[in-house]
Amino acid sequence: MSKVKSHAELLRSRQPGYTMPSELFSRQDVFENDVDVFFHKHWILVGVSADVPEPGDVSTVDIGKSSVIIVRDEDNEVRTFRNVCRHRGARIKEAGKATIGKLVCPYHQWTYELNGDLLHAAQMGKDFDHKCKGLKSVHTKVVGGLVFICLANEAPADIATLEETMLPRLAPYQLENTKIAYEAEIIENGNWKLVMENNRECYHCAGTHPELTTTFLAEDFGYCEEELDEAGQQSLASYRKKNADYKASWEKDGLICEPVEKLTPDVATLFRTQRLVMAGHGESQTPDTKVACTKLLGNATRKDQGDTHLWTHSGWNHVMSDHAVVSYLIPLSPDKTLVRTKWLVNADAVEGVDYDVNNLISVWTATNAQDAALVAINHSGTQDPGYEPGPYSKFSEQYVEGFANWYTGRLEAHNI
Numbered sequence: 001m002s003k004v005k006s007h008a009e010l011l012r013s014r015q016p017g018y019t020m021p022s023e024l025f026s027r028q029d030v031f032e033n034d035v036d037v038f039f040h041k042h043w044i045l046v047g048v049s050a051d052v053p054e055p056g057d058v059s060t061v062d063i064g065k066s067s068v069i070i071v072r073d074e075d076n077e078v079r080t081f082r083n084v085c086r087h088r089g090a091r092i093k094e095a096g097k098a099t100i101g102k103l104v105c106p107y108h109q110w111t112y113e114l115n116g117d118l119l120h121a122a123q124m125g126k127d128f129d130h131k132c133k134g135l136k137s138v139h140t141k142v143v144g145g146l147v148f149i150c151l152a153n154e155a156p157a158d159i160a161t162l163e164e165t166m167l168p169r170l171a172p173y174q175l176e177n178t179k180i181a182y183e184a185e186i187i188e189n190g191n192w193k194l195v196m197e198n199n200r201e202c203y204h205c206a207g208t209h210p211e212l213t214t215t216f217l218a219e220d221f222g223y224c225e226e227e228l229d230e231a232g233q234q235s236l237a238s239y240r241k242k243n244a245d246y247k248a249s250w251e252k253d254g255l256i257c258e259p260v261e262k263l264t265p266d267v268a269t270l271f272r273t274q275r276l277v278m279a280g281h282g283e284s285q286t287p288d289t290k291v292a293c294t295k296l297l298g299n300a301t302r303k304d305q306g307d308t309h310l311w312t313h314s315g316w317n318h319v320m321s322d323h324a325v326v327s328y329l330i331p332l333s334p335d336k337t338l339v340r341t342k343w344l345v346n347a348d349a350v351e352g353v354d355y356d357v358n359n360l361i362s363v364w365t366a367t368n369a370q371d372a373a374l375v376a377i378n379h380s381g382t383q384d385p386g387y388e389p390g391p392y393s394k395f396s397e398q399y400v401e402g403f404a405n406w407y408t409g410r411l412e413a414h415n416i
């Protein structure tokens with residue numbers, strides 16, 4: 001009788017250069033370890049400061065068995081609390097957004113200030129010490145308008161590297177001075193790791209994403225030089241020239257473009273960033289590659305600032321001169337993953353005047369739907385008894401394998 005492999009044995013059974021074994025995508029115990037390690041013990045992006053634009057605004061996000069309330073307090077500070085009442089543990093807010101004066105538990109009306117202090121708890125007696133029953137705060141780092149949290153008691157210190165890297169890159173866009181023009185959620189029928197793997201390669205893009213591929217340069221996502229025909233060689237030469245020209249021009253304007261990669265398993269806070277040259281008019285991820293919003297972000301003066309992308313282990317973000325697209329996932333079950341996307345524009349931009357929302361969201365709405373379909377067929381195929389791990393392309397899927405290696409290394413670091 002074959003013995004059921006442990007999570008660690010499944011990790012060790014993966015051949016280098018090959019995809020993960022089927023059970024890593026489907027087993028409940030693996031899923032629970034994944035949520036615990038990658039969503040409760042690492043830093044995760046759970047929102048943007050524009051989710052809570054005014055004091056009293058709250059945005060509640062559920063992550064596995066945990067739930068957090070992102071609050072903008074009276075001092076205009078973004079704080080995050082465990083969504084657990086300090087009385088008998090009821091949830092204080094349901095997932096979603098609201099505007100409130102105080103945080104009031106619906107069960108027995110314990111009432112908390114926006115800074116988490118317990119203000120009022122009836123019938124607890126004169127000697128009851130309110131001070132030690134404030135809401136539990138969660139490690140929070142707002143990096144250029146992106147809200148990261150860590151639910152661990154001790155949060156990985158290397159969020160500082162992400163912060164140092166991203167702050168000067170994001171500062172000119174002033175994402176804290178944006179509004180959410182549109183927000184979308186998809187529940188994908190696949191394991192969260194397949195959603196991430198799909199995001200870490202563009203091997204599939206030419207065959208799947210007609211809208212997205214209009215906006216970027218295909219060579220950015222890998223090529224096999226020895227397979228290039230004459231047209232391919234010419235395209236590569238023009239890609240290199242275009243990159244060199246843009247780099248010189250951006251650097252002259254003080255726009256940082258160098259890639260930074262922190263993707264190896266010794267790093268807890270995985271990320272990658274780079275200012276990518278865009279195709280066509282080079283302005284924005286829109287159907288015509290021109291800006292979708294005429295009121296640019298922050299103090300932008302030029303429209304062709306490229307696409308400053310930021311990958312994390314659970315999300316992907318694109319910041320352009322006129323708008324930003326922020327996407328992150330939350331695993332719901334071994335075969336279901338929530339993908340949430342927010343499109344941000346200048347807080348002063350007016351819909352119908354400065355931007356058309358359909359134009360703004362068109363590329364990523366199509367791309368997300370196409371990716372969801374790919375993840376579904378991928379997940380389903382990996383659960384077929386006929387599945388066996390297949391080889392990654394060395395040229396186009398190096399970041400997918402890098403993600404699989406990081407996944408393994410981080411679980412080992414957490415003694416799985």
Ligand code: FES
Pocket residue numbers: 085086087088089090105106107108109110
């Ligand atoms: S559980 Fe919140 S007031 Fe009782």
Ligand SMILES: [Fe+2]
Pocket residue numbers: 198199204205209367371
């Ligand atoms: Fe895709």
